[in-house]
Amino acid sequence: MPELPEVETVARDLRESLPGRTITGVTVRWPRTIACPPPDEFRQAIAGRRVTSVGRRGKYVVLGLDRGYLLIHLKMSGRLYVTPAGQAADRHEHTIFDLDDGQQLRFQDVRKFGRVYLVDDVEQVTGNLGPEPLADDFTLVTFRRRLERRSGRLKSLLLNQFFLAGLGNIYADEALFQAGLHPLRPAGSLTPAEQERLYNAIRGVLRQAVANRGTTLGDGGYVDARGEAGQHQEQIMVYGRTGKSCLRCGTPIERLVVGGRSSHFCPRCQKDPAGV
């Protein structure tokens, strides 16, 4: 499941081959993948545009074009890669961009949740996203201010992209474990020391995961734009480890559903908030 570190890795990979390439055409095999503009218009509009940059905002891959932007959200199972046009197409490659060098940028997405946006301005899609957790201007003070205004549970808040952009289920659970905080803890109830622990945990986990080129769990899991698995699964402490021993204290990891999403945590390292 691509989250910030995985999307960042894909963007870095694509940056090696896409800038300077012109998109000569596109094949859309699952029109719902195209979020905007409408698929027919999209086909017309994308042809002839040149890629000038490759970046990331939250979990979106952002391709800067000579005019406008192409944003791609991988959601659960999306994969992006560049391959020679002659390469046989997989049945889950729903959108295929032809490039002017005989290659293709292919968007494969088994579960079809992923979306592609062609817009004039990045903000049209990402305008309401929260801060970038690894940006220099995302300071402890900024984080505190945002946290203190909230009364919901920590886990739900960390998954809220309008609160903070880029965390998904894996890194939210890992960050809470690193910070020693229970997923149900009310966000506004943290002490200054706990706020700082959480801030450092979020940034630390994400930085390490980027350095490890992301987390790949199981078959069909995330792969980068080269088709290779990440390495961060070796460092995972709680996510998906229900019933297994906590790697810090040995207590069995527990699972809880919060906001419809599973949460994995160590009941000893992450103490229950009072009254829950």
Place this chain on the structure above:
DNA sequence: AAAGCACCCTGTACGC
């Protein structure tokens, strides 16, 4: 503001 839930999808895991 926040919580709960259905929905979008399909591969996979699991029970019988």
Place this chain on the structure above:
DNA sequence: TGCGTACAGGGTGCTT
């Protein structure tokens, strides 16, 4: 072995 069913998950939108 094979079938049916539950489940996973990011994000949106609706209801309470």
